[in-house]
Amino acid sequence: MTTMNALETKSVIKTYQSDSGLISAVDDVSLTVASGEFVALVGPSGSGKTTMLSILAALLKPTSGQVLIDGVDLSGLDDFKRVNLRREKIGFTFQANNLVPYLSAVENVELMLRLNNKLDKAGKLRARELLARLGLGERLNNYPGQMSGGQQQRVAIARALIHNPSLVLADEPTASLDTERAYQVVETFAGLIHEQNRAGIMVTHDLRMCEFVDRVLIMKDGKLTQILDDRADIRKLSSARN
Amino acid sequence: MKKISIAAYLAVKEIWKFRGRFLLVSLVIGLITLLVLFIAALGEGLGNGNREYLSKLAGELVVYQAKSDFLIPASRLDLNRYSEIKNVEGISDVGLLGTANSQLLLSGDDKFLKTALLGVEPGHVGEPKVIEGSQLSAADADEVILDRNVILRSSIQLGDTITIRVTQGTEDQIFTLKVVGITDGQQYALQPALFVPFFTWDRIRPKSQAEINFSDPVANVFIVKVDQPENVEIIRDRIEEEIANVETATRKEAIQALPGYSAQQSTLNTQGGFTLFIGILVIGGFFQIQVLQKISQIGVLKAIGSANSVVAWASIIQITMITIIGVAIGTGLTFLFSLSFPPQVPIVFNGTTTAIAIIALLLIGPLGGLVSIRYAVRIEPLKALGLSS
Numbered sequence: 001m002t003t004m005n006a007l008e009t010k011s012v013i014k015t016y017q018s019d020s021g022l023i024s025a026v027d028d029v030s031l032t033v034a035s036g037e038f039v040a041l042v043g044p045s046g047s048g049k050t051t052m053l054s055i056l057a058a059l060l061k062p063t064s065g066q067v068l069i070d071g072v073d074l075s076g077l078d079d080f081k082r083v084n085l086r087r088e089k090i091g092f093t094f095q096a097n098n099l100v101p102y103l104s105a106v107e108n109v110e111l112m113l114r115l116n117n118k119l120d121k122a123g124k125l126r127a128r129e130l131l132a133r134l135g136l137g138e139r140l141n142n143y144p145g146q147m148s149g150g151q152q153q154r155v156a157i158a159r160a161l162i163h164n165p166s167l168v169l170a171d172e173p174t175a176s177l178d179t180e181r182a183y184q185v186v187e188t189f190a191g192l193i194h195e196q197n198r199a200g201i202m203v204t205h206d207l208r209m210c211e212f213v214d215r216v217l218i219m220k221d222g223k224l225t226q227i228l229d230d231r232a233d234i235r236k237l238s239s240a241r242n
Numbered sequence: 243m244k245k246i247s248i249a250a251y252l253a254v255k256e257i258w259k260f261r262g263r264f265l266l267v268s269l270v271i272g273l274i275t276l277l278v279l280f281i282a283a284l285g286e287g288l289g290n291g292n293r294e295y296l297s298k299l300a301g302e303l304v305v306y307q308a309k310s311d312f313l314i315p316a317s318r319l320d321l322n323r324y325s326e327i328k329n330v331e332g333i334s335d336v337g338l339l340g341t342a343n344s345q346l347l348l349s350g351d352d353k354f355l356k357t358a359l360l361g362v363e364p365g366h367v368g369e370p371k372v373i374e375g376s377q378l379s380a381a382d383a384d385e386v387i388l389d390r391n392v393i394l395r396s397s398i399q400l401g402d403t404i405t406i407r408v409t410q411g412t413e414d415q416i417f418t419l420k421v422v423g424i425t426d427g428q429q430y431a432l433q434p435a436l437f438v439p440f441f442t443w444d445r446i447r448p449k450s451q452a453e454i455n456f457s458d459p460v461a462n463v464f465i466v467k468v469d470q471p472e473n474v475e476i477i478r479d480r481i482e483e484e485i486a487n488v489e490t491a492t493r494k495e496a497i498q499a500l501p502g503y504s505a506q507q508s509t510l511n512t513q514g515g516f517t518l519f520i521g522i523l524v525i526g527g528f529f530q531i532q533v534l535q536k537i538s539q540i541g542v543l544k545a546i547g548s549a550n551s552v553v554a555w556a557s558i559i560q561i562t563m564i565t566i567i568g569v570a571i572g573t574g575l576t577f578l579f580s581l582s583f584p585p586q587v588p589i590v591f592n593g594t595t596t597a598i599a600i601i602a603l604l605l606i607g608p609l610g611g612l613v614s615i616r617y618a619v620r621i622e623p624l625k626a627l628g629l630s631s
Contacts, residue, residue, distance in 0.1 A: 050627055059545060059624050080549075086623075087547020094545075094626050097538040100252075102259035114251070115547050117244055143259065159546070171627055 004071050006166045006199030007033040007056065012065035014051055014222075025051040026062070027222035035166070038193045038200040040210045043219035050171065052219065053203045057090060057169050058082045070166045087115050091160030091198070095172040098156040099144040105131060105155045106140040112163045123162075130158045134188060150181035157189050161196060168193060170202040174209055186212050210238040248548070249555030257560060264560075267528050268568040274521040275572020275603050276579070278514055280589070282599040283580070285510035287588035291432040292506070293497040295360070298428065301337065301367040301465040302474050304496040308487040312499035314341055318460050319488070326485050327464060332477045334469045337368030338440045338461040342447040346436065347405040347416075348396050354407065355395060358430040361443020361461070368465040370437060372423030375400045379422070382441040386419040390426050391434035394585040400424055406436070411451040431500075432588070466490070514599070518606055525610030529561060533614045533621075540618055541625030550619050557615045558608065565607025569600060 014026040026048045033039055043049045054060035055067060058074050067074045069089055077085060086092075091112075099108045109127040113119040131140055134154040144152050153173055160168050173189065174182035186202070190212035193200035202213065210216050216234055218226040228234050257264045290297075296304075305327065310317035327336050340361035345354040362369040364378035370387065371377075378385050386404060398404055402421050407414055419438060428435045438446070444459040468477045478490045491499065498504055533540070540553060576591075583589055624630055 050629060054624055054627055054629055057545065057627075059622075059627065060629070083544075083547055083549050086545065090547075092542075092546050092626070094542060095628065097542060097626075100539065100543065102252075102256040107255070112546065114248055115552075 005032040005068075006035045006070060007031075007201070008066075008068045009056070010066040010068075012052070012055060012062045012067060014048075014055060014060070015063045024048075024222045026055065028065075029219075029222075029224045030065075031217060031224060031227075033167075033199040033201060035199050036194060036197040037215065038190050038202070038213045039215040039217055040213040041201055041203045041217045041219065042205065042207060042210065045205065046221075047219040048222040049203050049219050051222075053169060053171055053201070056167070056201065057092065058086050087112075088163070089166045091163065091165040091168040093153065093156040093160050093168075093170045093173050095175045099152055099159075101144050104141045104143055105136055105147065105151075108144070108155055109158045109162050112159050116163050118163065127158065127162055130162060131155065133192075134158055148181075149176040150185055153177065153185050154188065157185070157192070161192055161198065164196070166199060168198045168200045170200070172204055173202060174204065174206055179208075182206065182209065183211075207240065208238050210234055245549060245552050246555050246559075249552045250559050252543075252552070253556045253559040253563070256556075257563060264564055265567075267525070268564050268571060270524055271521065271565060271568025271603075271607075272571030272575060274517060274524065275569050275600075276575045278517045278521075278599050278603055279572065279576040279591075279596060280579075281510055281514045281517060282595050283576075283589045283591050285507060285514070286592045286595050287590040288432070288510070289503065289507055290427075290590050291429045291588050292500050292503050295358075295370070295428045295430040295435060296493060296497050296500070298370065298426075299368065299465055299493060301335070301467040302471055302493060303466040303468065303478055303481070304491050304493065305464040305466055305481060305485075306489050306491065308489050310489065312489070312491045312496060313501065314339075314462050314496075315501075317462050319462070319464060320458060320460055323485055323488065324461070324464060327466070327481060327488075330477070330481055330484055332469050332473060332480065333466055335367045335467040337363045337366035337465045337467075339368050339463050339465055340440060340443045340447065340459075340461050341430065342408075342443070343433070344406040344408050344436065344446075344448070346392065346396070347407055348398075355392065356433055357389075357392065357406075358433040358435040359406070359408070359443065359447060360430060360435050360437050361440040361447070362437050363440050367467040370425040370428050372425050375421070375423035377423060378437070378439050381439050382445075383439050384417075384419050384442060385422045385439065387423040387425050387437040388421055389428040389435040389437075390424060391429055391585070392436070393424060395434065404436075406446065408446060408448040410449045411454050415446070417446040518602055521603065521606040522610040525561065525565065525607050526613055527610075529557070529611045529614035530617065533557075533618045536618075537621055538625050538628070540621045541623055541627075544621065544623035545626035553621075554615055554619050557611060557618050561607045561611035561615075565604055568607075569603045572603070573600065 010030050012026055012029045016023045016025055029052060041049045055062050106127055110119055113123040128140060136154055139147060139151060173185060186209045216228040217224055306312055306317040307319055342359045344357055344359040346357045347354050364381060372387055400421055403418050404421060405416055405418050407416055468474055481490050580591060622630055
C-alpha cells in the first residue's frame with residue numbers, strides 16, 4: 001500500500017484575461033503535502049499564493065491541471081460536491097472576519113460539527129477541550145467582539161480542526177497580531193497539526209512564522225520557485241530581517 | 243430539514259445577538275402596520291357610514307327612475323308605479339324610500355345634530371328592525387325609529403319626544419316626533435338616520451315653495467324583496483320590462499353608486515397600498531444593507547461548507563420573524579389606540595378587512611427581502627479570502 005498524500009497538485013495553471021492580455025496568476029505549480037506535515041506558502045504580494053490557496057480550497061477552479069484531496073480529483077466535482085468536500089475534508093482560518101460574530105467562541109467551533117451533522121455530546125466536549133488547550137477555557141462563551149485578535153485566531157484554529165479534516169488551510173493567520181502573539185498562535189497551530197496528523201498549509205508574508213513549519217514553498221510571479229525542506233535553511237530564512 | 247434547522251439556528255442567534263437593531267426594524271414595521279390598519283379601518287368606517295343602511299336592507303333590488311344613474315336623490319318615483327310594481331310576479335315585498343336631511347334639535351341650547359331623514363313604509367321592506375322598543379305603527383304616525391348612532395351622540399332615549407327643524411319654502415318648520423324604537427347602526431350618507439313613516443316623511447321633509455302645494459307624495463326609490471334570491475336577475479329584467487321609466491340596481495350596485503362612495507374607497511385603498519409599498523422598501527432596504535455589511539461573513543460561512551440553501555433559509559427565517567414580530571407589535575398598538583376613539587370618529591375594525599390587511603403586511607417582509615436573499619445567495623465563498631472571480 002502506497003502512502004497517499006493528503007494533498008497533491010499536478011501542473012496547476014490559473015490564467016486571467018485582463019486588458020493588457022492574459023495573466024498567469026498561478027503558473028504550472030505541482031506540489032504535495034502529506035498528513036502530519038505543516039508547510040508554509042510564502043512569497044511577495046502578487047506572487048499568486050492566495051490564488052493558489054483558493055484553488056487548493058476548492059473555491060476556485062484552475063484553468064488546467066489537477067488538484068487531489070485525499071485522492072479525490074476536484075475537477076470531477078460539481079458545486080454541490082465541492083461544498084460538501086470543503087465542509088468535511090477542509091478546515092479554514094482566514095485573515096479577517098474569521099468568526100461568526102453572533103456566535104460565542106464555543107458555538108463558532110461547534111458550528112463545524114453542526115454543519116456536518118455531527119454535533120453530539122462527545123463533539124461538544126471535544127470543542128471545549130480544544131478551546132481549553134488553546135488557552136481559551138475561560139472564554140468559551142465570549143463573543144468574537146469581546147476577544148482580542150489573537151484569541152479570535154485561536155478560536156478559528158479550533159474551528160478548523162474540530163471536524164477532523166484531512167487538510168487545514170490558513171490564510172495569513174498572523175496578519176492582525178503582534179509578534180509575540182503571532183509566534184504563540186502559529187506554534188500552537190503547528191503543534192496541533194502534527195499531533196492530530198493533518199496536512200496543514202499556511203499562507204503568510206511573514207517569513208519569521210516559517211520557524212514552526214516543516215517545509216517552505218516560495219512562490220514568485222505565479223511559479224513555485226523554491227522549496228526549502230532543510231531545517232537549517234528554514235531557520236536561516238525565518239531569522240532573516242524582512 | 244437539517245439545513246433548515248441550521249439556518250433557523252443561525253437566524254435566531256443573530257437576531258438575539260443584535261436584538262436592538264432588529265427590534266428597531268420591527269418597530270418600524272409595527273408603525274407601518276398601525277398606519278395600514280387604521281387606513282383600512284377608516285375606509286371601513288367611512289364606507290360603512292355611507293352604505294350602512296343600504297347594506298343591511300332585507301331587499302335585493304333598488305328601483306330608480308329611468309336615467310337617474312342610480313343616484314337616489316336624483317330619482318323620483320310616484321305612487322302609481324308603486325302599485326304597478328307590487329303586481330310584478332316573483333316579488334314578495336316592495337317598500338317606499340324617501341330620503342332627506344333634517345336637523346335634530348338637542349335639548350338645552352342651540353345645538354343640533356345633522357341627521358338623515360328617511361321615510362319608510364311601516365311593515366314593509368326598508369323599515370329597519372328595532373333592537374329596542376317597537377316598529378312604526380301607521381303610515382302617517384308622528385313616530386320615529388332612531389339609529390343607534392343618534393343615541394350615542396345625544397342624551398335622547400326611547401319614549402322621548404324629539405324635535406326636528408326643516409326648511410319648507412322660505413320658512414323654518416319645527417316638528418315633533420315620538421321615539422318608538424331604536425335600531426342598530428343604520429347611517430345613511432355619513433349621517434345617523436331617523437326613520438319615519440313614509441307619509442309623515444312627505445309632510446315634514448324639507449320642501450321648495452313649489453312642492454308645498456303639491457299633494458301627491460313622491461318617493462325617491464323603491465326597495466324590492468324577491469321571492470327567490472337566486473332569481474334576482476330575472477326579476478330585475480321583468481321589472482324593467484313591465485314598468486315604464488324605471489331602472490333597477492342590485493344592492494351592491496346601489497352602494498357603489500352612492501355619491502362619492504367609490505372615489506372615497508379607492509382613495510383609501512390607494513393610500514393603504516402605498517403604505518404597504520413603503521413597508522416593502524423599508525424591509526428591503528434594511529436587509530439589503532445588512533447583507534452588504536455581511537459580505538465577507540457570508541463568504542466565510544459558505545467557504546467553511548454552508549450550502550447556499552442554508553444562507554437563503556436563514557435570511558427568509560429572519561425576515562419572516564422580524565415581520566411577524568413587527569405586525570404583532572403594530573396590531574397590539576392599533577388595538578390600544580382603538581380603545582380611545584370616540585364614536586364620532588368613523589373607524590370600524592372589521593374582522594375580514596383587518597385580516598386581509600394583516601396578511602398583506604405579513605407578505606411585505608418576504609417580498610421586500612427577495613432582493614437581499616438573491617444577493618446573499620450570489621455572494622461567492624471566495625470573498626472569505628478577499629478575492630472574487
